[in-house]
Amino acid sequence: MATQMFEGRGHAAVYQKYRFAPGRELQQTILAYLQEKRANPAELVVDVGCGSGQGTRFLAEHFKKVVGTDISAAQIQEARDAPSLPSVSYLVCPAEELPFEDASVDLLTSFTAAHWFDIEKFMREANRVVKPGGCVAISTYTVDMSLRYGNCSEKLTKVFREAWDLLLKYSHNRIKLVLEDYKEIFEALPFPDKKRITDIFDKIPMTVAGVVGYLESVSPYQAFMKNDPEAAKSLLQETEKRMLETMGVSSRETPVEFWVRHICVLGCK
Numbered sequence: 001m002a003t004q005m006f007e008g009r010g011h012a013a014v015y016q017k018y019r020f021a022p023g024r025e026l027q028q029t030i031l032a033y034l035q036e037k038r039a040n041p042a043e044l045v046v047d048v049g050c051g052s053g054q055g056t057r058f059l060a061e062h063f064k065k066v067v068g069t070d071i072s073a074a075q076i077q078e079a080r081d082a083p084s085l086p087s088v089s090y091l092v093c094p095a096e097e098l099p100f101e102d103a104s105v106d107l108l109t110s111f112t113a114a115h116w117f118d119i120e121k122f123m124r125e126a127n128r129v130v131k132p133g134g135c136v137a138i139s140t141y142t143v144d145m146s147l148r149y150g151n152c153s154e155k156l157t158k159v160f161r162e163a164w165d166l167l168l169k170y171s172h173n174r175i176k177l178v179l180e181d182y183k184e185i186f187e188a189l190p191f192p193d194k195k196r197i198t199d200i201f202d203k204i205p206m207t208v209a210g211v212v213g214y215l216e217s218v219s220p221y222q223a224f225m226k227n228d229p230e231a232a233k234s235l236l237q238e239t240e241k242r243m244l245e246t247m248g249v250s251s252r253e254t255p256v257e258f259w260v261r262h263i264c265v266l267g268c269k
Helices: 009-018 024-036 054-060 073-081 119-129 153-168 173-179 183-188 208-217 219-227 229-247
Strands: 045-048 066-070 088-092 105-111 130-141 146-148 193-207 255-268
Touching (some): 024 193, 054 066, 054 088, 054 105, 066 073, 105 119, 119 183, 146 153, 153 219, 193 208, 208 219
Parallel strands (some): 045 066, 045 105, 105 130
Antiparallel strands (some): 146 255
């Protein structure tokens, strides 16, 4: 069964506030693939492991019926509470047991979640629910992020990476799937027509507060918090202070560019 890491209401609220939607380049990659495979117009799109719905809301702008699913009731509540289009609905269920009929789904997606699933069972379920000619798009962003601001981008990235490297010591062993660029997930996808793209770069507009909030939202930080709450809080405070000093600004609402690399596994049944 899936590894459950984002269960609590507090964590779900932080996740909703600070996690970002799929970036423009990733969105374009997925939409272009669907066009290439003539998978539009998709009738039913299912976003698995949707969390608080950032990816689901992007899909709703392009498709007429989108269902977000997640194993966490707290995450689904956050998703339902956020403003979204009437074409979206949400369900609490495991990724490995989707409540959809055989060959009923036109597009199945998962954004930054598939590494938590039981891969073998999830792929079997994806194969069951996706229609012949239907598609899957399974993506994640990687841990090699960078920050850009004026002429101090390198120093700023170093400050962020030092905090991130400390947090990675608390990461779950399933993060290795991300570190290996979703190779195992790509290989497990049971469709002969598939590809893996590992060099999609997106610029996410953020603020200093947003970057620190993002660190707070990640699963290794939550593990660190349980282990040593004072040290965890101190890490965030110190990282924010160092970022502001490096940038030569005082406001935590100062905008920065947050650059991420996406991996995307695409397949057509």
